[in-house]
Amino acid sequence: MKLFLKGTRCDTARCAIERREFPPGMHGWGRRKITPYGLQLREKQKVKRYYGLLEGQFRLCFRRAERAPGNTGANLLIGLERRLDSVVTALGFAASRSQARQFIRHGHFLVNNRRVTIPSYEIDAEDQISVANRDKSKAAVAASIESVQGRSVPSWLEVSPEEPPVGKVLRLPTREDVSLPAQEQLIVELLSK
Numbered sequence: 591m592k593l594f595l596k597g598t599r600c601d602t603a604r605c606a607i608e609r610r611e612f613p614p615g616m617h618g619w620g621r622r623k624i625t626p627y628g629l630q631l632r633e634k635q636k637v638k639r640y641y642g643l644l645e646g647q648f649r650l651c652f653r654r655a656e657r658a659p660g661n662t663g664a665n666l667l668i669g670l671e672r673r674l675d676s677v678v679t680a681l682g683f684a685a686s687r688s689q690a691r692q693f694i695r696h697g698h699f700l701v702n703n704r705r706v707t708i709p710s711y712e713i714d715a716e717d718q719i720s721v722a723n724r725d726k727s728k729a730a731v732a733a734s735i736e737s738v739q740g741r742s743v744p745s746w747l748e749v750s751p752e753e754p755p756v757g758k759v760l761r762l763p764t765r766e767d768v769s770l771p772a773q774e775q776l777i778v779e780l781l782s783k
Contacts, residue, residue, distance in 0.1 A: 630780035637772050641670045642687045647710070652781050663774025664765040671763045674701065675709040677719060681749055681757040682738045683731050693734075698727040715762050721754040728754050744769075 599605060612618040624632070638648050655665035670676065675690040678699060684690035691709040693699065699706060700720045701713070713719070721731045731754065743749055746763045750756045 627780075630776040633773050633776040634780055637667075637670070637770065637774075637777060640770055640772075641673070641676065642691065643670075649781070652777075661765075663778045666777065667765060667768045667770065667772065667774055668763055669712070671768050672713050673709065674699070674706060674711040674713060674719075677713050677747065677757070677759070680744050681719065681747055681755075682735055682741050682743060683719070683721070683755070683757065684734050685737050689734065693727075693730060698722050698724075698730060713759050715759055717759045719757040719759075721756075731755075 634648070638645070641648075643651070651669050652662075652666055655662050655669050658665045658669075671680075674694055675684075675687050678684050678690040678694065679687050683699070684693055694709045694711075695707055697705050697707050698721060700722055701711065702718055703720070705722065721727050735755065744763070744767055746759065746761050746767050748758045748760055750758070
């Protein structure tokens with residue numbers, strides 16, 4: 591399953607998933623049957639790697655999702671999608687989440703005209719994400735936008751065509767807006783033990 595961890599590399603012929611259809615290692619062909627615990631763990635690891643989180647960060651997100659009303663699994667994925675690094679990547683201002691984290695840490699983005707340097711900052715509806723008024727910021731974001739030219743923006747976000755571009759959160763995302771094909775129920779079962 592492609593997780594697009596290397597930015598646009600999975601769109602090219604150099605994608606490792608396309609080149610190799612078996613698991614890595616010397617014994618890749620002869621794998622055993624996966625247990626139910628293994629399936630749950632694999633789902634959790636897939637979501638963690640997709641969003642670039644450590645175990646502690648992921649557990650904090652899960653605890654927040656547990657306390658929120660509604661479906662815990664859907665709340666978890668929506669909470670991960672609302673993080674500033676995920677929104678910056680979805681807007682096309684960065685090629686990957688790791689690049690978005692670095693841009694945010696270096697102060698290249700403003701949220702509602704205030705500088706934010708925390709990648710886990712949670713975005714709300716009607717927030718505006720803009721590029722800082724510095725030459726370095728504008729150049730870095732312009733290069734990223736050019737590299738991800740064909741990527742589409744999710745329906746809950748909007749990018750203005752002005753220079754430098756400004757992204758706006760039209761509404762909060764729903765479970766249907768999350769493009770990651772994850773079985774969140776397995777993650778909830780694993781972390782609720």
